[in-house]
Amino acid sequence: MSEPAILNWERVMHKNxxxxxxxxVGTIIADDADxxxxxxxxxxxxxLPKTLVEGFNGAEVWLGVxxxxxxxxKIQ
Incomplete structure (x- = not known):
């Protein structure tokens, strides 16, 4: 099993x-378990699932989609 792209989700809260x-596509405003x-x-x-997050470069979070x-x- 590979290591997740982000280990500390608190670090990416409110990041682009x-x-x-x-x-x-916006900023992260919340996270839960998955x-x-x-x-x-x-x-x-x-x-979206955290598994679709590709990485974080210190300033921005990149998605794998x-x-x-x-x-x-999209939330309706």
Missing amino acids: VRSHDGVD TVTIYKGSGREYK TYRELMSY
Whole structure:
């Protein structure tokens, strides 16, 4: 089993998030055991599995999904 991309989720709270194709998708506002919630303005909130987080460079969190793929995780 591989090591998760982020070991300390507190470090990435309120950090900017980019999709795999480089689109700014918001900031992390919450996390629970298996998911992370990303928020970018009214009507743009996403909840996706932590396994889809690719990494953190100290300033931004990078996802392993494209912006288009992220749409399937949009909270209604």
